[in-house]
Amino acid sequence: MAEAVAVDSWSGQGVRLSEIVGALADLRDQSSRHYASARTAVMTIVAVAPGDEQAYAATGALRALAGHHPARIVLLRPYPDEVASLEGRATLYSLDTDSHNVNFEEVAIEVGGQAANHLDSLVEAFTLSDLPVAVWYVSSLPNPSDPLLGVADVVVVDSRDASDPVSLRGLLQLARRRTVVDLSWSRLKTWRDLGASLFEPGEHRSWLDAVEVVDVCGKVGPRGLIGGWLVDRIGLDEQIVAFQDARHVSFKLTARRGGEEATFAVERHDDRREVVATVRLPGQAPQIATAELPEDALTSSLAEALTRLGPDPVWEAALSVATSLAGA
Amino acid sequence: MSGDPPANPLAAGSEAVRQAPPGILVVVGASGDLTARKLLPAIEQLSRRRLLPRSFAVVGVARTELDDDGFRKLMTDSVPHAGAGWAELVKRSRYVTGEYGDPTTFQTLGKVLAEVEADVASTGNRTFYLATIPAVFELVADGLGAAGLNRPANEQSAVRLVIEKPFGRDLDSATALDTALHRNFDESQIYRIDHYLGKETVQNVLALRFANAIFEPLWNRSFIDHVQITVAESLGVEKRGGFYETAGALRDIVQNHVMQVLSLTLMEPPGTIDAQGIRDEKVKALRSVVIPTLESVKTDVVRGQYDSGWSEGVAVQAYRQEPDVDPNSRTETYVAMKLMCDNWRWAGVPIYVRTGKRLPKRVTEVALQFHRVPHLAFGSAESQGLRPNALVLRIQPDEGVALRFGAKVPGQAFNVRDVLMDMSYGSAFMEDAPDAYERLLLDAMVGDPTLFIRSDEVDQAWRIVDPILEAWQGRAVPLSGYAAGTWGPRQAEQLIERDGRQWRKP
Numbered sequence: 001m002a003e004a005v006a007v008d009s010w011s012g013q014g015v016r017l018s019e020i021v022g023a024l025a026d027l028r029d030q031s032s033r034h035y036a037s038a039r040t041a042v043m044t045i046v047a048v049a050p051g052d053e054q055a056y057a058a059t060g061a062l063r064a065l066a067g068h069h070p071a072r073i074v075l076l077r078p079y080p081d082e083v084a085s086l087e088g089r090a091t092l093y094s095l096d097t098d099s100h101n102v103n104f105e106e107v108a109i110e111v112g113g114q115a116a117n118h119l120d121s122l123v124e125a126f127t128l129s130d131l132p133v134a135v136w137y138v139s140s141l142p143n144p145s146d147p148l149l150g151v152a153d154v155v156v157v158d159s160r161d162a163s164d165p166v167s168l169r170g171l172l173q174l175a176r177r178r179t180v181v182d183l184s185w186s187r188l189k190t191w192r193d194l195g196a197s198l199f200e201p202g203e204h205r206s207w208l209d210a211v212e213v214v215d216v217c218g219k220v221g222p223r224g225l226i227g228g229w230l231v232d233r234i235g236l237d238e239q240i241v242a243f244q245d246a247r248h249v250s251f252k253l254t255a256r257r258g259g260e261e262a263t264f265a266v267e268r269h270d271d272r273r274e275v276v277a278t279v280r281l282p283g284q285a286p287q288i289a290t291a292e293l294p295e296d297a298l299t300s301s302l303a304e305a306l307t308r309l310g311p312d313p314v315w316e317a318a319l320s321v322a323t324s325l326a327g328a
Numbered sequence: 329m330s331g332d333p334p335a336n337p338l339a340a341g342s343e344a345v346r347q348a349p350p351g352i353l354v355v356v357g358a359s360g361d362l363t364a365r366k367l368l369p370a371i372e373q374l375s376r377r378r379l380l381p382r383s384f385a386v387v388g389v390a391r392t393e394l395d396d397d398g399f400r401k402l403m404t405d406s407v408p409h410a411g412a413g414w415a416e417l418v419k420r421s422r423y424v425t426g427e428y429g430d431p432t433t434f435q436t437l438g439k440v441l442a443e444v445e446a447d448v449a450s451t452g453n454r455t456f457y458l459a460t461i462p463a464v465f466e467l468v469a470d471g472l473g474a475a476g477l478n479r480p481a482n483e484q485s486a487v488r489l490v491i492e493k494p495f496g497r498d499l500d501s502a503t504a505l506d507t508a509l510h511r512n513f514d515e516s517q518i519y520r521i522d523h524y525l526g527k528e529t530v531q532n533v534l535a536l537r538f539a540n541a542i543f544e545p546l547w548n549r550s551f552i553d554h555v556q557i558t559v560a561e562s563l564g565v566e567k568r569g570g571f572y573e574t575a576g577a578l579r580d581i582v583q584n585h586v587m588q589v590l591s592l593t594l595m596e597p598p599g600t601i602d603a604q605g606i607r608d609e610k611v612k613a614l615r616s617v618v619i620p621t622l623e624s625v626k627t628d629v630v631r632g633q634y635d636s637g638w639s640e641g642v643a644v645q646a647y648r649q650e651p652d653v654d655p656n657s658r659t660e661t662y663v664a665m666k667l668m669c670d671n672w673r674w675a676g677v678p679i680y681v682r683t684g685k686r687l688p689k690r691v692t693e694v695a696l697q698f699h700r701v702p703h704l705a706f707g708s709a710e711s712q713g714l715r716p717n718a719l720v721l722r723i724q725p726d727e728g729v730a731l732r733f734g735a736k737v738p739g740q741a742f743n744v745r746d747v748l749m750d751m752s753y754g755s756a757f758m759e760d761a762p763d764a765y766e767r768l769l770l771d772a773m774v775g776d777p778t779l780f781i782r783s784d785e786v787d788q789a790w791r792i793v794d795p796i797l798e799a800w801q802g803r804a805v806p807l808s809g810y811a812a813g814t815w816g817p818r819q820a821e822q823l824i825e826r827d828g829r830q831w832r833k834p
Contacts (some may be wrong), residue, residue, distance in 0.1 A: 017640035025725060029752075042747055068738070086641055111641060121638035121813045124688035125562070129834050130720060130732050130748055132713065153713070307737050309745070310712030 004063040004095040007031065007103075011089040020088035021125045024107060031092045031103065041104060043306070044127045045156075046074045048119065048148070049138035058138040059106065061298040066095045066102045068303040071134075073106040074126045076119050084113030120147040127151065132309055134181075136302075141167050144174055154309045156302070158183040159221030159319070165326030168224055172319050175311070184222045185315045186301040190291050191226065191249055191266050194277035197289060198264045204279065207262045208234055210255040214241045217267075218249035220326070226251050228321030229314070238325055268293070348374070348773040350383030351453025351485075352444055354437070356468050357460035358388025358399060358423065362492070366523075367459060368406040370765035376411035377762075379770055383448045385420040389437055391427055399423030420448055428460070428467045434475035441477070452485030455773050458492065465491055466508040473512030490519040490772050493584045494575065495781070498797060499790035506783045519772045520781040524585045526764030526771075528753065529727040531779070533592040533694070534601065536721065536729060543719070544597065546698070548673045553716060554827075555593065556695045557586055558834050559683040562640060563690070564812070565661070569652035576659045578631075578793060581683040585692075587614065587789040588781070589723070590679065593694050594669055603778040607785065614788040616671040617679075625799035630808060630819045632662035634686040637812030644686065644812045658807050660800075661685045664820035666827075667792070680824055682831065686812035691834045692723040711744045718832070728752040 008031055010023040045062055049055040055077060062073045087110040095102045107126050115122065127133050135148055136156035142149060149155060155174065159182050162168045174180055199205045214236060216227045226249055227241045250267030260282040268275045273295070279287040294300035353371065355363055374380050388399045403418045404410070422440050426433025445452065454477070458468055469489065472478050480487045489509070496502025509518055524530055537544055546552070559581050565572040572580065591610035594617075598605035620628065636646045648655050662684030669679065698717040706714075711734070718732040730750045737743040762770075771779055799805055808817035815831065824831055 017642075028726075042745065114643065115638065115641040118638035118641070118643075118813075121688070122641045125640060127689075127833070128748075129691070129693070129722070130718065130730060130832065131746065133833070307739060307741070308709070308712065308743055310709065 002096045004066060004093040004104075006091050007094045009089065009091040011087075013085075013087045015086055015088050017086065017088075017122060017125060020090060020107065020109065023088070024090040024105060024126070027090055027092050028105060041070050041072050041128055041131065043069060043071045043132045043134055044074060045069075045071045045134045045136060045306075046076060046123055046127075046148070046151070047136045047138050048076045048078065048142075050077055050079065051139065054139040055108075057298065058136070059108075061296070061302055063093060063095065063104075063106070064296060064299040065302050065306075066093070066104050067097045068299075069306050070102045070104050072104060072126065072128050074123060075106065075108040076122065077108070077110040078116035078119060079110065079112045080114065080116035082112035084115065086111050086115070118147060120151050123148065123151050134306060134309070137161075141171055142174065144170060144177075149174075149178060152178065154179045154181055154306075156181050156183065156305060159225060160184045160219055162221035162224075164220065165323065168221065168319065168323045168326055172316075172323050175316050175319060179309065179311050181305040181309070181312070182225070182315060182319075183298070183301045183305055185225060185312070185318075186304040187297060188222060188226060188249060189304060190275045190293060191251070191268075192229065194266045194275055194289060194291055195230075195251070195264075198266070198277055198279050204264075204281075207255040207257070207264070207281075210257040210262075211236060211253050212240060212256050213254040214251065215244065215254075216241060216249075216251045217244045217246035219245070221322075222249045223251075224322030224326055225315070225318050227325050228323075229318035231325070232317045232321045233314075238321070241325055243325075346770070346774060347379050347381060348384060348770055349453050350381050350448070350450045351455060351773060352385050352387055352441055352448075352450055353769070353773065354387045354389060354441070354454060354456045356389045356428075356456060356458050359390040359392035359394060359402065360459055362459040363388070364402065364406040366763075366765045367457065367769070368403055370763055370769050371417070372407040372410050372414050373763060373766045374770055375413045375417055378413075380417070383450045384417070385422070385444045385448050385450070386417065387421065387437070387440060387444060388423040389433070390423075390425065393425050394423050395425075396421070396423050420444070428464045428471060431471065431474055434471040434477060438475050438477055452481040453487075453773070454480075454485075455488045455490060457490045457769075457772075462492075462494055462496075462505075465505060469509050469512050478512040478517075486517075486775055487513075488517050488519055488772055488775065489513050490521055490769075490780075492521050494579060495520055495584075495786045496790065497574075497579065499787060499794050502786050502790050506786075515783060516777075518783070519777060520783075520786065521768055521772075522584045522588050522781055523764040523768065524588055524723070525779040525781070526762075526766075526768040527723060527727075528762075528767075529721065529723045530589060530592065532729070532753075533589070533721055534606070538597050538601070547696070549675055549677045551698055552677055553697050553699045554677055554829060555679045556697065556832055557589060557593075557679065557681045557693075558695075558832070559585060559692045560687040560815075560834065561683075561685045561690055562687060564634065564639075564644060564686050565647065565650050565653070567651065569650045572661075573653055573657060573659050577661055577663045577683050577685070578796060582663055582665075582681065583789050583793045584781075586681055586683060587785075587792065589692075589694055590614075590617070590667075590681070591785070593696075593721075594674060594679075596673070601778075603776065606778055607782045611782070611784050611788055613669070613671075614785065614792065616669045616674070617792050618668045618670055619791055620665075620667075620795045620799075622795060622799045622802075622804070625796050626805055628666040628823070629796055629799075629805065630662075630664040630817060630823050631660035631800065631805060632664075632684065632808045632810045632817040632820065633657070633659065634661050634684070634812045635809045637686070637814065639686055639688075639813040646812070647685075660807060662687075662810060662816050662820070664816060664823055665796070666823060678827060678829075680829070680831070682816060682820060684810075684816055687815055688813055689834070690725060693834050694721040694723070695719070695832055695834075697829075697832075706742065706744055713746065714744050715746055720834075726752060 135152035252265035595609040
């Protein structure tokens, strides 16, 4: 897909918020006279990304997302420890999809000083009326007392950013108060779908009662989710789950009965953008299925995560068990 | 030669024929803020659009000591990027200094008007615009009457009096003001301005409802669950603390702007879209609104006052810390209320109103929320977040009309999501809409009272608001605080949640 192209822009340093709002309104007004599809947004996405690298990745993903979920993007870069200041940029982008042209607006705000702790007071002026507001915490999990959460219809997080069991517990508490979508969970959909497909033949499911060992590899958050998901859905004893740190997620269920062993594994190899599922049943040749991973993983997981904006009870249950498995 | 001149055969089909007739616009309170900020720029725009004739002039009257040249400088300074014709108009303008209680002020005005009319060959049309504080409306009207300036000089000309809100502080004072004005002016001469009615989008409520076959059949209790009217300001009282202390949100916004928008939303179709037809129906609609009782105010009305907080990224002080505000003030900066309308069309449909200062964004809208579908065939997971349809009339900013409905999210699954069909005036029509004052000034000079408020409308609006003011005086209704930058006090949430509904996120 083509990249979004900036067609008009405004920026200012040391400005008041009303100036950014006014500039956006002017851009919107002027642009709508030239671009018929300027009002195609289906939501407002607010991304909180203090670092350059995160902001770059987030905006790239969000701009590409316009092909799936055209949205007004509000990028917030808070610097509470710096001097009070406000910088703003409003840009109109155009994205040429295969079938049509989509236009969307992006507002980037850098805020220094105390106001950086009150981002909610900056955001509402830019939210689109009557459409959902998704607040995405890029590269960190939100502080549960962050007032910005009050603006969100849905909070977008990535449990890969949970570096320890305590942060998983915090995420669970947040999920009990707000609708949370987890990019890790979206990314793991390929693993989950392949994992479910391993037990699609009825005779394979008979092994579920005999699972004795579950090995899960990956980073703290994703591996915890997969482990929690397996334990919750299959009804396993938490004690049989073993975690190991790894770059990519993989899991293997080992089942034994009557002296025979069956394994059900889903894994991704380091050098390939595909996930492989393998079933090894006694006396049978291995059965293998593969699924390709998307090139633009972040955009794809965002698109997947934002397709349903309600609570996901399966994820919540997986997260709940994950915190228990992590000893949080 | 006698009688009216023949119609201009070349003007047929031209919009420009709706031009102000030859005449003088007299601005009383000409040195004030309203004149500089709103009236003079609006007059300049009318001039620029060639809607003012050559036989037109402005005469300023005020207590401030100025001469003609001083007023002309004020006119020039008020419109820094004026069009070519403005300087010519400024040159024709005059100024009268004087106290409003002094008869000689108006006698002098009479002489100046006669001179200007002779200079510009005006036919005697005079429009008196009272851009003063309301306390001197009566004094000015009496002064004009005593000087004989309240009556037209001949049968072909007209004299009109334009006054700004507030029209009284309650029903009694509004009635007293009317009585005072009617001593010297007929009701047909009085043009009460609520600038909201000059906004294109407010007028578009009429177009949307009565020029389309698809909306009006749905515009009733059979299809509409409830109505929400929001008038939100992100600013505080700024430098108007002294004024606001005497007004409050109920008087400043609800009694006039909200009631006008409400009446246009609820009214029955008029027989004709003219002044009498529309205003008759607006009054009928207001008469159908159930008058609150002292008891119902306790449950159906919430008043609030902003505390300190964060607004638009800035730490802001509480209302009681604003300049010219009593540190113990009980003036409300926020009102939320539930109204009901007892008539065939709206019986049982609640109308939720909220207005306030220091709310998260500046927005004015009317939203009609439709009933839920009787049976949602989709699974709860697939349709979570799907809300009932809503038709939203956005009055400011980003004026337009939006219809919210559910649509399938592209993909293999059958997820349904809210989307918005959004019509923006800015992009639908290339021409900039006239400013509200520009529109209303021209209407007043042309003699079209459609967008001005009749005295019975004012009275009926006060009848709805008066019991609330009365209940508040008794302190039976608490004044709730809310943090600046939020959508109001928690009690306002409870007001609507009690009915199983929620405030919109405008």
